[in-house]
Amino acid sequence: MKLTRISEQTLQPSALTGTKTLNRREFLRQSGLVAGGAALATGLGAGMMKKSQAATEATPQGGQVKQVRTICTHCSVGCGILAEVQDGVWVGQEPAFDHPFNRGGHCAKGAAVREHGHGERRLKYPTKLVDGKWKRITWDEALNEIGDKLLDIRANAGPDSVYWLGSAKFNNEQAYLFRKMAAMWGTNNVDHQARICHSTTVAGVANTWGYGAMTNSYNDMHNARAILIMGGNPAEAHPVSLQHIMKAKDEGGARLIVIDPRFTRTAAHADQHIALRPGTDVPLVWGMLWHIFKNGWEDREFIRQRVYAMDEIRAEVAKWTPDVVEDVTGVPEAEVLRAARTMAQNRPGTFVWCMGGTQHSIGNNNTRAYCIFQLALGNMGVAGGGTNIFRGHDNVQGATDLGVLADTLPGYYGLAEGSWKHWAKVWDLDFEWLKGRFDNGSYEKSGDQETPVMNTNGIPVSRWIDGVLEEPANIAQKNAIKAMFLWGHAPNSQTRGPEMKKAMEQLEMMVVVDPYPTFSSVLPDRKDGIYLLPAATQFETYGSVTASNRSLQWRDRVIEPMFESRPDHVIMYQLAKKLGFEQEMFKHIQIENDEPLIEDLTREFNRGMWTVGYTGQSPERLKQHQQHWGTFDFTSLKADGGPCNGDFYGLPWPCWGTAEMKHPGSPNLYDTGKPVAEGGLPFRARYGVEHNGVNILAEGSSNVGAELTDGYPEFTADMLKQLGWWGDLTAEEQQAAEGKNWKTDVSGGIQRVAIKHGCAPYGNAKARAIVWTFPDPVPIHREPLYTSRHDLVASYPTYEDRKSFWRLPTRYQSIQARDYSGEFPIILTSGRLVEYEGGGDESRSNPWLAELQPDMFVEMNPRDANNAGIQEGDQVWVEGPEGGRIRVKALVTRRVAPGVAFTPFHFAGVFEGQDLRAKYPEGADPYVLGEACNTVFTYGYDSVTQMQETKCTLCRIAKA
C-alpha cells in the first residue's frame, strides 16, 4: 500500500515498480483517508499528519524525492514549508500540517515559494556597469575591484565613508556576521530595515518594560477575548495570523476591533472598524483611556504593583475629552466608548500594531501609548493579552536582536565601551585593535569628554541619503558617505525618491548584493560604479530565523545556490579576506571552501547574547525542534512529551543560560504566573531602582516560586554575595562571574543561580508609563510634519529642529511651519498587498504572484475622484509637497475616507512616469514594474529612532 510510511530512507524507484499502478479510485475506497485533509484543515484529524511528516517519497517518474523542512522567507509569522526535492530540483511543495504556527496554511506568497527554484528573473552573475551597459564579470574580478575601492576610500576618507546596509532577509547567523563585519571594518554606519519598520516599537516598548518585542505569540491569541488591531492589516501583511484570530473569534467568541484609516481586508472581518485621521493614534488611545478611567475600568491592583507613574498619564488623558478627541481624530464619542467598553469587558485582550502606528515622527509616542493602554487594563503578562507587535520581514526580529543597527552591537548591548569589551571578549579579540579600526577622531561630546567614534551612533538607513547629500560640514563625521552596500535592501521602501536618485548618482560606488538586481540598479542615471552581486536566497542555504514571537526556527537547505549566486555568509567571508580582517573575524569559526560553518556562528552568538537570552538556543536544540514540529501544542506552543518535552517551540527568547541548562524559552513575556525556570518573567529592572526618590521596583509582585517575593534589581556578582547565593556557583563560574553581572558573565552562572532561586536575572521592576530619557516623557500628540489640520499645529506642534541627531541635522518645526494643506488637500498613506513583500523585487519577479497584481494604483474616495474628474482606471498624477510625483492608476473606492488616499509600496521600476525596464540587466527585470510610492513620500523622522514618516503625508491627485 503506497501510503504506508516505512522509514526515513529514500525509496529507490525500483522499489515502487510492483505497486505503482494501484488504481486511484480503488485506492480511495480502501484508504478511508478521503477526507483526512479536510478534517486536518481545522486541526482535528491526525491521519494526514503522519503523511506530511514523511521524510521521503518516490514518484513513478524515477529519481528520489526528498522532503526538506524549511521556513517561509516572506513575513514574520514563520510558516513551516515542506519542500520536495528530486535530483536537486525543487519539484513540489506540501503543506506542513504539523507545523505549530501555520498548520499547513500559507498566503499567496508562501504557497508560491517554490518559484525560487525556477528563479527565471534572478540576477544570475556578478555584473558591473561599464559605460552605461551591464557587463558580466567573475566573482574574483568583482571582489577585487570592490575591495580595492573600499580600501582606497578607507585610506582617503575614513571607514565611516562606507555604509553597510544589511538585511532582515539574512538568517540569524548572517545577520550576526554582517554586524561583526561592520565592526571589523570600523564603523557604526550599519543598519537594516528594522529602522524603517519597527524601530519606534523597539525603542518605545523596551523603554516601557524591558524588551522591545512581541510579548506573546500569534498562537496565544487563541486565548484572547478581545483583539484590538491598530495600524495593521494582517489579512494582507500576515495572512496566516488570521488563522489564529479566526480561531479566537470562532471558538472563543473573541471580539475584533480594527482601527485604521482604511477599511482594510482585516477590518472587513472585524466587529468594529474605526477610521481615524492618519497620525492621530495618541489622541485616540487617550480617548479610549479617558472612558476607561472615567468608568473605573482600569486594573488598580495591577497598576499599584507593576506600573510606575500612571498618574502622570491620567493627567494627560484628562485633557482628551470626547469632543477634543473627535475634533482631532475625527472619531465620534460613541465609537471610542464602544471600543473602550469592549476592551474593558472582554479581558484578557490583546493589542496588535504594525507600521500604521510606528511610521510617524511621533512613532515612539504611539507605541508607548499602546503599551500604557494594556498596562491600564492589566492585560500584560497573561495568556490572551500582551502587546502582539507583528514584525514585518521573516527575520527582522532576528536581525534586530543581532544588532544590524547603527546604535547597538548584537543583543542590544549598545555601543558603550563596556559593550565593546564584552563582544571583544566573546570574539577573543583585543579591544584596542578593534578601537583602532575606527576613525581616531571624535564626532560628538558627552559633557566635556570627546566621545570616541566607536561609541557614537551611526547614520540610520532612513537617512543614508542625507549622509551623502548633506553639506559635509553639517555631518557629524569626518566625510560624507562615498560607497554604499545595499545588501538585501529594496530602496523603494524609503521615502524621498527623487533625492535618493540624486544620492545614488553622487556616490563613488554602489554595491548591490541581492538575489535580484532591485530598483537600485535602475534608479540612478549612472555610467559606471555599480556592482551587482548575486546572493543566494535562504532556500539555498541553512540556519536559524527568528519569528515575530521570538521563536528561533531552523531552516534546512532546499537546493544548491542557483546560477552563480553565493550565500551571504560566503560573500562576507570572501570580502573580509580581501579587506584583510578574515583572521580576526573568523577566529573561532570553521571555514570550508570559503564557507563559514553556520553552526559555529550560532554557537558564537550563543556565547555572547546574554541580555536577550539568545544563549540557550544551540543548533542541536533548534534542529531537534525542527524535527518534531508536531509535538508542540497549537495554542501554548509547549511540547507535551516527546524529545522536546517541556520546551516551548523555537525556544522563544529569552531562553536563559547555556543550552545545557535546558531553559524552555519564554512564551509570554512578563508572566508572573509561571516560574522563571518554566518561562515566566516579571517586568525588567532596566532603569535603576528609583526615580525622583520613588521606588520603581515591583511591589508585592513576583514570579511563582521566586525566593524574592518583592521587587529586586538586576543580578550582579555582588548581589549574589549579599544574598548568600555566591556559593551556588561552581568554582569556574565564580572565576568568570567575579565583578560581572547577568549580562556580561559569559559562564552563565549568575543567570543559572538567579533562576535556581526562582528569580529573573534582569530583576523585577515596574513598567514605566513615562520615559524620562525621551523627548516626550509622557506620550503626547504632535501633528505630522505635513499635516492636513494646520489649525491644530498651535496646540500640538512638532519638535524643534535638531542640529545633530544621529550625525545629521534633522528638521521638524521648519517644515511644519508652512501650511501645505491648501495646495495638497489629500492625506496620503501607504501599506501592503498580500501578493507582494517589501520592495517587491522578489515577489514581482514571481509569475504566479505578478499575475495577480499587475498594476500600481492609488485608492481614492469617490468624492475626491468626482471632484477631480477622475474615473476608476484613469491614469493620474499623484504629487507630493516636496515635488515627487508618480503616474498611477486610480482605484475609486470607499475603502478610504474622503480626503485620504492610499498606495501600496511594493512597486518600483517606473520613475515619475518613465518606465525603466530597459535599464535592468537582461533577463532580470521583474515581471511587474510600477511607480514607487515613496517617490512622493516626504521628509519626517521619529524623534528617538529616525523612523521615517510614511503613514501620513499630503498630496494632490490630478488626471494624467
Added chain:
Amino acid sequence: MARMKFYCDAERCIECNACVTACKNENEVPMGVNRRRVVTIRDGEPGERSLSVACMHCSDAPCQAVCPVDCFVTTPDGVVLHNKDTCIGCGYCFYACPFGAPQFPLDGQFSTRGKMDKCTFCNGGPETANNSPDEIRKYGRNRLAEGKLPLCAEMCSTKALLAGDAGVIADIYRKRVVNRGANAYLASGSLQKGAFEALQTPPQPE
C-alpha cells in the same frame, strides 16, 4: 463512497490568494489560465466578503450536459474530469458553467482557444496511469491518487477553503456555525458566559 466537494467559508476567507498560487505551483498552470480565483463582493465596504471559486464539481454538471464531444466524466468520487485528447476547445462548457470555471489557454478567433483547462480537484485526468508524465503535463498533479486533497484547500491560510468528502466538510462547517451562533448569543448579554462554559465542562471522573 466519497462525494468530493469544495466549500469556502466566507466568514474566514480573507482574499489572500494562497489557493490561487498553490494551484499554479502544484499544477504548473501557465500565466493567463486561472483554475481558481477569489471573488470579492462589496469590495471596500461594510459587508465585504470573499469567496474562493473554482470548478465546483457539480453533481449534475452543466458542462458535461452541453459538451458536444462528451469529453467529461464524473468519477465515482464525484470529481468532474475532462479529457483533453477529446476536447475540441469549442467553449460550450464555458457558457454553461455558472462559476466561470473552464479556462482556455489561447485567445483568438476561429476556434483557436486551445484545449479547455479547469480545476481537476487535484485528481489529474481520466487516464488510468496516475501521475504519469503525460497526465501531469496535461492536467497537473494527481494528489487524490497519493491520498492527498487539493493543494488549494490544504494550504488555505485561514482554513476557509475546505475540500474533501461532503459529509466531513459539512460537519466541520456546522461546528463553526454553531459556535458562531453561540458566540453571537453570548455577546448579546442575555446569558453569562461563565455560566455557559460551566455547563459545557464535562463532569470530572471520581
